[in-house]
Amino acid sequence: MTLQRQQDAGQDGMAMDPPGPTLLEAIGLRYAWPGAPAAAALAPGQRAEALANTSLAVRRGVRLALLGGNGAGKSTLLLHFNGTLRPASGEVRWLGRPVDYSRRGLAALRQQVALVFQDPDDQLFAGTLAQDVSFGPLNLRLDIVETTRRVEAALAAVGLEGRGALPLHMLSHGQRKRAAIAGALALRPAVLVLDEPTAGLDPEGIDTLLDHLDALHARGMTVVFSTHDLTLARHWADEVAVLHEGRVLAHGAAAAVLDDAAVLAAAGLRSRRWRRKAAQGD
Amino acid sequence: MTLQRQQDAGQDGMAMDPPGPTLLEAIGLRYAWPGAPAAAALAPGQRAEALANTSLAVRRGVRLALLGGNGAGKSTLLLHFNGTLRPASGEVRWLGRPVDYSRRGLAALRQQVALVFQDPDDQLFAGTLAQDVSFGPLNLRLDIVETTRRVEAALAAVGLEGRGALPLHMLSHGQRKRAAIAGALALRPAVLVLDEPTAGLDPEGIDTLLDHLDALHARGMTVVFSTHDLTLARHWADEVAVLHEGRVLAHGAAAAVLDDAAVLAAAGLRSRRWRRKAAQGD
Amino acid sequence: MHIMEGYLPATHAIGWSVASLPFVAWGVKKLADRLRDDPEARLLLGASGGFTFVLSALKLPSVTGSCSHPTGIGFGSVLFGPWIMSVVGCVVLLFQALLLAHGGLTTLGANTFSMAIAGSFSAWAIWRAGWAVGLPLNLTLFLAASLSDLLTYCITSLQLALAFPDPVGGISGAVVKFLGVFAVTQVPLAISEGLLTVLVMNLLRSH
């Protein structure tokens, strides 16, 4: 059934170029980290709220970049998208319906919205790569045959076919990042949510990763990712949302948002340094 | 005495623009990771040798960027510069003399060549910022007065003055990176060796870090750092050395090396992706 | 202190495995109960096992060939209870045998008995006793870590003596002999582990 849904998403994605219908939506989210100091006790520059009235809609088939500096609230927002965090006020909607935070409701949501963390070691646990990827499907109580098929498909989708028998610590950092994505793909989600997918990768590693994400996107996957790399957002995203201090400063077509210098400057995303140098003609 | 030397270095650095005399030199280093599988047992794409006949000279007062992809051998080379790793063959020289790997020799070298790790959590751990920065000077058996002076100077040098009493876990990622540098500066080194100093920082965080490194460099500090960020190397380094598969492919003035497209392509440092897009006029 | 692979005769190897089995089996039952009530403990125990293993790779100063894992096991037995920690200790010993050639499979039972079982129960008992009597925390910690280390070394000496009684002095003579030979490394080790534990706990409390 999940497979079916995935294929539907694929066909829809192919059939209608953006704008597709809204899959996932955050409406007026507020969230404070538990244990955050009261406003009076804050160090200068610290905020009490990680998200302050954040709204954002994710449409089917889109590649949406969440741009923002460190501490802008990107990761916090992503953790709301699959129900890991629950907002203090506001709501997250999946296909127009508020997220059901019961155990069963969360399990259903997380099958559709797969979150891949920045540090792959946060998600990898098993003895070998193939075993690790098999966790999701087996946990859904799929049988061995279907699980094996999904594991192979997921490994192939990230270019790790034939490496399944290796233990995770024998993979490089870039390979582990892709392994974590394979673990998410084995759930056959409709939306792939990636926290800083290119962090720590070199240009070649980024190319390889994006090649695989391109192929997934072409088959209809919706991709939401956070980054503070403007080049990545400009060249790879369809839409960009700029986050700053827990608020969405701008959201729209990538080129339009990224050409708005005022927004980027406000979000602390442009280096005064390179601009200055560039102005000096270097 | 170390203070004195530091100031000398400062004056020298000011007086003579590069080329200064060679401070640190790696000559024909070879290094294989201990426990690396025999060549026959290597997975495809793995190398047994981390460094294969690597030579590189660091001149006083220079800002030298070590460019290379993941696994090119950058960190391994940096770990040789302060004697953490010992080459299987070849040698490292400090002021023209081979490094003395006795406990005393290493202590002397590490006061001159301070290494800052990529992950600040390797270096920072409990207590307050000031306590952490005082670790090095106290290990050198300096008295409280001198230690306090050094801690204050080091914190000021990275823009963390007045924050000494903060517990480390209350610092942001960017602050922690700078705190780790302060810990190294408290040893009053002549050379600061930084492994991926900008990794994980947003543009604003990079600006702040470079402002402080600029000030240190202006006072004569020699800075060696690894990165795979071409923009950083172009705009901030005086010299660039390109590493690939444990070999130095090129070393020279930053602009000259970075304009050599063949070298960058060979080292896997140019994204085919952005180039392709750029060619399409995007 | 590990007995190396194959050093004990078959009967002794089997005997110590049989002696360890009830402790480990009951520990596994407790572990399963705990995981059912508290699934989060699964990942925590996994990480604690990894920590205990890695701790034994931290070399203590001035002692060569040392192994410091009663410290880790003592830590854990205060946190998770001695039964569960006996199981974790046994798993750690298994990985030491297979990944480091340290200890062995046929001597896994004997080593589990001396290090994982005796180590965690004694550390836990001393901790509880010190607490009940009202000893200063640092002293309790020191005693728990160093005495459980010493107990491990005494039991290992006893295990060796039972397997290899002295031709003249019998088992008691052999115990004295092995205690004497290994005292050179094990007594200083126990002391530095006691100190280490106190330092670690104080660092953690200040955090």
Next chain:
Amino acid sequence: MPWASGGAGGRRDGTMLRAIDACAHTNRWHRHAGPVALFCAGLMACVLAAPPLVAGPLVWAVASVAAVVGARVPARLFFGSMLVPLGFLVTSALALCVTVGFEDGGLVFGLSAAGAMTALRAGLRAAGALAVTLCFACTVPTAGWMALLRRARVPEALLDLVMLVYRTLFVLDEARLGLMRALDNRMGFANARLALRSTARAAAALFLRSLQRAARLERGLAARGYVDRLPVLPPQAAASRGGWVLAVAVPVLVGAAAFVLAGALGA
């Protein structure tokens, strides 16, 4: 590189940790966990049951040839891994050669030929058994022997623990290396007192990391649907009828040879 290890604090352990494990995943037999385990169990039974003066060297040789020639385990790794346990062997063998008695209320020491013979037997048996365990450790990956334990109905809770310890110990070992190097770089090991304090810092940091790892893994796995089970596929095993035959035949032959030879030599 992923197997990077060594440096300050435990160069030897860190190195071997990666090397044996890497070998177990890349050797020629890594998909034949079943037969290899049976083969090693058989050899282990031989070395424990048969007279050690003959069985020890014989099993040592067979296990070494099997690993180095059969499975192509690098000889350097295989024989190098034997050096560390030798330290224990020498110390306790010396203890066995000395006799201790009680006479007139005091301790009496002496040298003993019988003790030397016991030491020789124990040493040869240990050498043979060590080669068998190394043969197993270098050829069967963790996932391979875990699958065998699973088939033997070892409780799920214990297997989950084994799997998680296996994964975390490599992650934490990497952290240990970084911490020890960073402390060393700031002269944290300049003398014994500082070394003890620095080791304590590293241990405390590792403890906090292990708690943090558990919390982060909890959240990371929850995103993949984790509630209270960690099911995984068994590793793919290669079919090997010949392997099973050898796994039975070789140990039987070795055992028989050991008893016959020992009888002939009167050992």
